Amino acid sequence: MKKLKTLVALGLTIATLGIVTGCSNGASENNTKEETRTVESVKGKVEIPADPKKIVDISGSSEELVLLGHTPVATANVDSYETNKVPSYIEDKLGNAKVVGHSMMETMDIEGILAAEPDLIIMAPRQEKIYDQLKEIAPVVMLEDKSNDWEAKFKDVATLFGQEEQAQKWLNDYYKKAQKLGEEIKSDNGEKTYLTVLASSGQFMVFTEGGIGTVLKDDMKLPQPKNMPKQDSITLPTVTMEGLTEIDADHIIVIAxxxxxxxxxxxxxxxxxxxxxxxxATILDASPYFSQAYNPIGRELLLQSIKDEVVK
Incomplete structure (x- = not known):
C-alpha cells in the first residue's frame, strides 16, 4: 500500500512538472514571437515589425531615420558627386551603413540588400520595378515621392513610426535656429539680397524655389533679388553668366x-x-553642399555654414 502511494505521488509530481514546463514553453514562444503593426504605404496596408532593428532605406530618407533613432543598416543616401559613399557631413552617423545604390535611381544592389538581412525595407515609387523582388526579402513600405519637399518627407517617415511629435519638435527647433541666424546676418550685413546658384559648364542653375535657395529665402528669411527667374516645376531655371548680371544680387553663393x-x-x-x-561672392564645394539642403541634418548644418560664409 505504501509503495502504491509513493508511485501515485511520483506520478502527480511528474504530471505537475509537465504542466508547468508546458506553460513555460508556451510563454516563451509567445514572448519570442515578434510583434507587428500595420501601416499605410503607397502600395496599401503593410504589416511591419513593431520595432524593426535592421532597416534598409533606399528611398532617400536615411537622415530622417537617424534623427528618429532608427539608423539604417543599408542606405542609398549618397553624395551626389561621389555616389559610392555617404555624404561627408553624415559619415559619423551613417558610415557603417552599407551603400546599396543612389536613392534617385530606379534600381539597387539587390544582393547587397539581401546580405544586410533587413527586417524592414523603405523605398520610393521610382524603384517600383524592384518592388516584387524586395518583398521576397522583407516587409516593404513604399513612401510617397516628396524628395523636393524635405519637411513633408520628414513628417511621412515620422508617421510611419508614430513619432510625429518628435519630428515636429525637431522642426520647431530648426526654424527657430534658422530665423535667429538669419536675423544675425541681416544685423551684420544689412538688407542685402542673396542669390544661390549651381555652376554647370558655363551656365548657372538658380535655386529659386529649391535646395539651398529655400534655406536662405524661406527658413532664414533673407531677401532675394527682384529679378529672380521663375521656377514652375522641380527643375531649376538656368541662366548664363550675363543672366547673373541681370539678376544683380548683392551677394552670390555659387556651388561648384x-x-x-x-x-x-x-x-x-x-x-x-x-x-x-x-x-x-561665396563659392562652396559641390560635394557635399549641393545635396545638403534636401535632407534635414544637412539642412541644419547649412545654417551656420551660410552665416560663416556671408558674414566677414
Whole structure:
C-alpha cells in the first residue's frame, strides 16, 4: 500500500512538472514571437515589425531615420558627386551603413540588400520595378515621392513610426535656429539680397524655389533679388553668366565643382559682376553642399555654414 502511494505521488509530481514546463514553453514562444503593426504605404496596408532593428532605406530618407533613432543598416543616401559613399557631413552617423545604390535611381544592389538581412525595407515609387523582388526579402513600405519637399518627407517617415511629435519638435527647433541666424546676418550685413546658384559648364542653375535657395529665402528669411527667374516645376531655371548680371544680387553663393571654379577664375565676365567686384561672392564645394539642403541634418548644418560664409 505504501509503495502504491509513493508511485501515485511520483506520478502527480511528474504530471505537475509537465504542466508547468508546458506553460513555460508556451510563454516563451509567445514572448519570442515578434510583434507587428500595420501601416499605410503607397502600395496599401503593410504589416511591419513593431520595432524593426535592421532597416534598409533606399528611398532617400536615411537622415530622417537617424534623427528618429532608427539608423539604417543599408542606405542609398549618397553624395551626389561621389555616389559610392555617404555624404561627408553624415559619415559619423551613417558610415557603417552599407551603400546599396543612389536613392534617385530606379534600381539597387539587390544582393547587397539581401546580405544586410533587413527586417524592414523603405523605398520610393521610382524603384517600383524592384518592388516584387524586395518583398521576397522583407516587409516593404513604399513612401510617397516628396524628395523636393524635405519637411513633408520628414513628417511621412515620422508617421510611419508614430513619432510625429518628435519630428515636429525637431522642426520647431530648426526654424527657430534658422530665423535667429538669419536675423544675425541681416544685423551684420544689412538688407542685402542673396542669390544661390549651381555652376554647370558655363551656365548657372538658380535655386529659386529649391535646395539651398529655400534655406536662405524661406527658413532664414533673407531677401532675394527682384529679378529672380521663375521656377514652375522641380527643375531649376538656368541662366548664363550675363543672366547673373541681370539678376544683380548683392551677394552670390555659387556651388561648384573644381572644374567650374577654374572656369569662373578665367572668366572676365564673372569678374565684372557687381557682387564679385564688391567681394560678396561665396563659392562652396559641390560635394557635399549641393545635396545638403534636401535632407534635414544637412539642412541644419547649412545654417551656420551660410552665416560663416556671408558674414566677414
Amino acid at each position: 565643382t573644381e572644374s567650374d571654379k577654374a572656369d569662373l577664375e578665367k572668366s572676365t565676365v564673372w569678374k565684372e559682376i557687381r557682387a564679385v567686384k564688391d567681394g560678396n
